[in-house]
Amino acid sequence: MKEINKIIIHCSATREGEDISAATIDKWHKKRGWKGIGYHFVIRLNGIIETGRMLNECGAHTKGENCTSIGVCYIGGVENFKTDGEYKAKDTRTESQKESLIIILRYLKKIYPKATIHGHKEFAKKSCPSFNAFEEYKDLTKIETNGIYTNKLARIINWVYGFLKSYNQSNTNRK
Secondary structure: OOOOOEEEEEEOOEEOOOOOOHHHHHHHHHHOOOOOOOOOEEEOOOOOEEEOOOOOOOOOOOOOOHHHEEEEEEOOEEEEEEEOOEEEEOOOOOHHHHHHHHHHHHHHHHHOOOOEEEEHHHOOOOOOOOOOHHHHHOOHHHOOOOOHHHHOHHHHHHHHHHHHHHHHHHHHHOO
16 A cells, blocks of 8 residues: 555635536546546535545645545535636535545544645645645544534445445456
């Protein structure tokens, strides 16, 4: 297994309220000439966690950090209207996305306990992920979950099943 020392959070830089899937991002990234989606996980507006690249694969999400990090992308990150001809960065995370981020980050910290959590903007001149991820998650193990695990147990079980299923398929289908 590769040595992971960072978990890097991204936004899809899509307009607030516009829901897209990991499959859509996969198509975008293939059009850029990549082998597929650059992120390991994508969090939809409703909080559903979709898989992208397998954990044992280098990502394509942060230049210079791809093989030593895991990329997590939430859908959104910009306003749904243009100001001065462009969409401005905005923390558009829904409550479901915030809860799912905590779930996936805790899961990843169990696998990679020495990994630190960062926002993409710490490594590039970008606004991504449109909030201060390092500051928000620096004390992740101390965050009170208020029953998130109980309320989302079915979602987590389905996600783990999907992850294991796609991992097994990746061993035979991906190159």
